[in-house]
Amino acid sequence: MTMVKTENERRRSSMWFRFHVDVPLMLAILTLMLLSVFVVYSAGGQNINMAIRQMFRLGLGLGVLLIVAQISPFFYQRWAPHIFVVGVILLISVLLFGDMGKGAQRWLNLGITKFQPSEIMKLSLPMMMAWFLSKYTLPPSTKNTFFSFCIIAIPTLLIAKQPDLGTSLLVASSGFFALFLAGLRFRILFGLIAMFAAFLPILWFYLMHPYQKQRVLTFLNPESDPLGSGYHIIQSKIAIGSGGFQGKGWLQGTQSQLEFLPERHTDFIFSVFSEEFGFIGVLLLLAVYAFIIMRGTVIAIRAQEGFTKILAGSLTLTFFVYLFVNIGMVSGLMPVVGVPLPLVSYGGTSIVTLMASFGILMAIATNKRLLAA
Amino acid sequence: MRRDSYHIQDHSAESNLFAQRAVISLFFIGSLMLLLIGNLFYLQISSYNSYQTRSNENRIKVQPIQPNRGVIKDINGKILAGNEPTFSLEIIPEQIADMDKTLAEIGEIIQISDEQIEVFKRAIKYRRRFKGMPLKSKLTDKEVALFSVHQHRFSGVSIEARLARHYPFGDYFTHGVGYVGKINKKDLQRLDDTGQLKNYAATRSIGKIGIERYYESQLHGITGSQEVEVNHRSRVLRQLSVTSPITGTDLHLAIDVDLQIKAKEIMGDNMGAIIAMDSRDGALLTFYSNPTYDPNLFVNGISQNEYSKIIGSKDKPMLNRVTQGQYPPASTIKPQLALLALDKGLITKDTTIWDPGYWRIPNIEVQRRFRDWKPQGHGHVDLLTSIKQSCDIFYYDLAYRLGIDNISEFGSKFGFGDYTGVDVFEESTAIMPSRAWKKARFKEVWYKGDTISIGIGQGYWTATPVQLAMSTAILVNRGKIVEPRLVTGITKNGVYQATATKHRNPIVLKNDKHWDIILDAMYQTVTASDGTARKAFEDAVYSSAGKTGTAQLFGLDEDEEYNVEDVAERYRDNAMYVGFAPYESPSIVIVVALENAGGGGSHAAPIARKILDLYFGLGLAGKRDLTNTIPPVDTNNDNG
Structure with missing residues (x-):
């Protein structure tokens, strides 16, 4: 761990700054964490044990954040390729030796604990991309753009193979955002979009699993199968819609309390929140998220190095993808993809990964190299 | 710390490029946020009434309440046809995956005769869908207790307390007073034709012959209803409101x-x-x-x-x-x-x-x-x-x-x-x-x-x-x-x-x-x-x-x-x-x-x-x- 002197003496003098804590970001995160405990308690059928476990997880996440924040971003820069390679190896071993769970092979059993290597990749790929892109002049050359796509493709495909569509989507977008922020040429961008459109039929007919196709079909017309695969999304929309402007009140959401809503405490926790706190609550929640994203963007812009800029930007944008995919999914804008609501959903791994990425953001915000500028 | 392999870069140009891209990203994010908010506004504000209704339909069920059947009395007020509280073991066939297996398992707990099984199997062919059918009636207190202990193993099987028709004088008045029996398909058709089906929503028995049949519409009474809150398993959690049923008319005979x-x-x-x-x-x-x-x-x-x-x-x-x-x-x-x-x-x-x-x-x-x-x-x-x-x-x-x-x-x-x-x-x-x-x-x-x-x-x-x-x-x-x-x-x-x-x-x-x-x-x-x-x-x-x-x-x-x-x-x-x-x-x-x-x-x-x-x-x-x-x-x- 290396402490680096910064140019800003005034800010340096702040105690928070010294401990690598970005106060606005931290306040926003703490707000979400506090909210999470209350919503999880409600969504979990008013199970106090569940709320306590969530508090522990959040506490653990907070610890991870603070630790990660103390690590210099340049440590990651140096080790980015190595971490990436290890991550890829782990992903391959998951496919070879991993434990099955809910029809997918995502977990690696280490004897004492199980973990998902795909979570590492959520952080490792942005680092790898930032490392690779910042080695060369920006915007990246066509050749480097091509290499970048190769780097993105490897973990994305490995995760998609598990299959874990949600995570592979998040990982792919984190890599893509890095490329975009680094100045990916619009010509190539639009070309890629066109290619992707052409690729869709192949994806549909050859690559997607039947259950994934079913999700898409259900998304397009959930009412066609109200008791089957459309049930989740219909019940979720009823929960959100019946919340109205003011909401039914904390612990008063009938859709969630009477268990009409599936996956209440995990992927569909936003529906619980919307039902109980209404449109006004939703606006406030989105305001907090928007604040985090803006703060992340500010940190990225203020960062002095290509690596830290790209990494901070990529992590921030990926955070938005989390948010958009989850809310879009539960409110019927997107197919059901297993992505939790960041920092609110009940669940260990995603919280720790997210907190680690905020730790990195704070490290970037508080580790500024003296540069002639 | 900086790697030696770094190229000399135009730092400010790169910063501008990055800032430009970040602003584009924020615009993009902002418009997607507006999309989310617009959709949520549509769900929570524009379509609120519709979703509110659907939410209530989910949780509020209206259940019919069977009225007590009117009794039939002789000239001295002695009851010729009355109602007796009984416990019966009822099965909703639609909720049973393997009927024979379930019947066998119930048989291990309380005694069920082959005859009862035969009557039950015949009856379920002629009954309304999603209605419970009694397998065994007039359970003893011991049987009620025995089954209750094992209730959790049987979904779709329950003990129901009901008033069952009883003719205290047995065969003395059969041809005049008649009797009630389970509602069958023919009865249902008749009720439907005469527009009375709704009033029989909770009723299991109907007059088959004699006075019981002739005065069916008076004896039956008017079905009440209760609004209950249910969870996703349709389990009743509490009563929200109730309209009491109206007991059927009592009939008096001059028969002594x-x-x-x-x-x-x-x-x-x-x-x-x-x-x-x-x-x-x-x-x-x-x-x-x-x-x-x-x-x-x-x-x-x-x-x-x-x-x-x-x-x-x-x-x-x-x-x-x-x-x-x-x-x-x-x-x-x-x-x-x-x-x-x-x-x-x-x-x-x-x-x-x-x-x-x-x-x-x-x-x-x-x-x-x-x-x-x-x-x-x-x-x-x-x-x-x-x-x-x-x-x-x-x-x-x-x-x-x-x-x-x-x-x-x-x-x-x-x-x-x-x-x-x-x-x-x-x-x-x-x-x-x-x-x-x-x-x-x-x-x-x-x-x-x-x-x-x-x-x-x-x-x-x-x-x-x-x-x-x-x-x-x-x-x-x-x-x-x-x-x-x-x-x-x-x-x-x-x-x-x-x-x-x-x-x-x-x-x-x-x-x-x-x-x-x-x-x-x-x-x-x-x-x-x-x-x-x-x-x-x-x-x-x-x-x-x-x-x-x-x-x-x-x-x-x-x-x-x-x-x-x-x-x-x-x-x-x-x-x-x-x-x-x-x-x-x-x-x-x-x-x-x-x-x-x-x-x-x-x-x-x-x-x-x-x-x-x-x-x-x-x-x-x-x-x-x-x-x-x-x-x-x-x-x-x-x-x-």
């Missing part, structure tokens, strides 16, 4: 339990019917058909075995002999024929004929002899003698002279060949023969010879005991016609109300004295030394009048099979008796019909005597106070 019990005792093994009726308002005091069966067997579904026993019996216990037994009325209708002849002026009180023991149709070549029951004949016979001695020759001659058209028309006025309007649906019109009837039935013209045996109430003529009671009451009432009925009052919402007697246009004679002549002849039948019923009514402490009848037949039904083994017994005469008492101011009409018992005077009349003895002995004669009776209702336009 004690008299009915005696009637059954007196009947013993005889097949037939005893009917006692208040001649003043048609209220039935005794309504007994023998043999009978236990209505309680049907309430929870009868097993195939039990059902076969009842339906397969050659004694036909399910036949309601009071209203469906079609017997030749035999000599019991002689008073009516004599009355017709008097009124037509064919005879007078003093007209006599010569009875040599047989009679021939005048002026006809085929000389068939119609015999009198008394082989040597009665000698000189006048109207009085013809009735008290039941002379057949007198009536062969009268029938011949009256002709079938007159007899048929007059018989119809006395209610023969038509429904009496008694309040059970199981009624037969029997047959009042006529030219038109024979043409329709046999595609044959009416022969003069057909008319002769009509004169003694045989041939094609058949009548049900309830028709005989009605026609006797018409005589007693001198032409006034009241329809027989079981229900004489109702209690609705706690208020008792007598029900109206149903009247028809009276029979008006040219001379009212003719009634007296006939009634006197019937009195003489009982009291005169040579009356056919004198012996039976010897030393009676009350005055009464009547007419005996004896008829030959093979069986009850025209389509009944000829069974060699039964012939001997079935050749025996049917014994009939119609009577009324007290003679001076009649209040009771009695009809006894016994199948294959022998002579009316020797077999039926003594039974009538015993019933009348009880009627007066138990003090029932003065019991019915008719001063509060509702004005009669004219039913001329809806009899049938």
Whole structure:
């Protein structure tokens, strides 16, 4: 761990700054964490044990954040390729030796604990991309753009193979955002979009699993199968819609309390929140998220190095993808993809990964190299 | 820290590029955020009402509440059909994956007989979807406790506390009171056709025969409802609101339990019917058909075995002999024929004929002899003698002279060949023969010879005991016609109300004295030394009048099979008796019909005597106070 002197003496003098804590970001995160405990308690059928476990997880996440924040971003820069390679190896071993769970092979059993290597990749790929892109002049050359796509493709495909569509989507977008922020040429961008459109039929007919196709079909017309695969999304929309402007009140959401809503405490926790706190609550929640994203963007812009800029930007944008995919999914804008609501959903791994990425953001915000500028 | 391999870069250009891209990203994010918010606005604000409704539809279910069925009581308020709280084990078949396995598992906990399983399996074929079906009824406390312990293993199986119909007197009142059984597909169709299906949403049983069926709509009551909050497993969490059901109407009969019990005792093994009726308002005091069966067997579904026993019996216990037994009325209708002849002026009180023991149709070549029951004949016979001695020759001659058209028309006025309007649906019109009837039935013209045996109430003529009671009451009432009925009052919402007697246009004679002549002849039948019923009514402490009848037949039904083994017994005469008492101011009409018992005077009349003895002995004669009776209702336009 290396402490680096910064140019800003005034800010340096702040105690928070010294401990690598970005106060606005931290306040926003703490707000979400506090909210999470209350919503999880409600969504979990008013199970106090569940709320306590969530508090522990959040506490653990907070610890991870603070630790990660103390690590210099340049440590990651140096080790980015190595971490990436290890991550890829782990992903391959998951496919070879991993434990099955809910029809997918995502977990690696280490004897004492199980973990998902795909979570590492959520952080490792942005680092790898930032490392690779910042080695060369920006915007990246066509050749480097091509290499970048190769780097993105490897973990994305490995995760998609598990299959874990949600995570592979998040990982792919984190890599893509890095490329975009680094100045990916619009010509190539639009070309890629066109290619992707052409690729869709192949994806549909050859690559997607039947259950994934079913999700898409259900998304397009959930009412066609109200008791089957459309049930989740219909019940979720009823929960959100019946919340109205003011909401039914904390612990008063009938859709969630009477268990009409599936996956209440995990992927569909936003529906619980919307039902109980209404449109006004939703606006406030989105305001907090928007604040985090803006703060992340500010940190990225203020960062002095290509690596830290790209990494901070990529992590921030990926955070938005989390948010958009989850809310879009539960409110019927997107197919059901297993992505939790960041920092609110009940669940260990995603919280720790997210907190680690905020730790990195704070490290970037508080580790500024003296540069002639 | 910086890697040496770094190229010299234009730092500020790169920063600008990055800032530019970051701003583009923020714009992009901002528009997606607006998309999310717009969609949420659409869901929560624009479509709020619709989703609010759907949310309530999810959690609020309206459940029907079964009303308590009205009870049926006798004249003293004794319950003939009541409701008994029972626990039954019910299964909703749609919630059971493997029925045989579930039944076997239940069988390990509480004893379920093969018969119960068979009844259950048959019943679920004919029931409404998603309705529980009882597997075992009348669970003991121990069985309830045993199953409750294992309840968690059985989803779709539950113990339900219900009020079940119960007939405390068993088989004594089956044919009149009837019974309820499970609602089957046919019942459902009928309820649907009459728009009552909704009111039966919580009801399992429906009246199948007797009063239970006739007064179904009144007995049933009005189904209530409750709004309950349920969870996603449809488990009820709490009641939100309730509309109480309205208990069905209680029905009061004029039937006396004690008299009915005696009637059954007196009947013993005889097949037939005893009917006692208040001649003043048609209220039935005794309504007994023998043999009978236990209505309680049907309430929870009868097993195939039990059902076969009842339906397969050659004694036909399910036949309601009071209203469906079609017997030749035999000599019991002689008073009516004599009355017709008097009124037509064919005879007078003093007209006599010569009875040599047989009679021939005048002026006809085929000389068939119609015999009198008394082989040597009665000698000189006048109207009085013809009735008290039941002379057949007198009536062969009268029938011949009256002709079938007159007899048929007059018989119809006395209610023969038509429904009496008694309040059970199981009624037969029997047959009042006529030219038109024979043409329709046999595609044959009416022969003069057909008319002769009509004169003694045989041939094609058949009548049900309830028709005989009605026609006797018409005589007693001198032409006034009241329809027989079981229900004489109702209690609705706690208020008792007598029900109206149903009247028809009276029979008006040219001379009212003719009634007296006939009634006197019937009195003489009982009291005169040579009356056919004198012996039976010897030393009676009350005055009464009547007419005996004896008829030959093979069986009850025209389509009944000829069974060699039964012939001997079935050749025996049917014994009939119609009577009324007290003679001076009649209040009771009695009809006894016994199948294959022998002579009316020797077999039926003594039974009538015993019933009348009880009627007066138990003090029932003065019991019915008719001063509060509702004005009669004219039913001329809806009899049938």
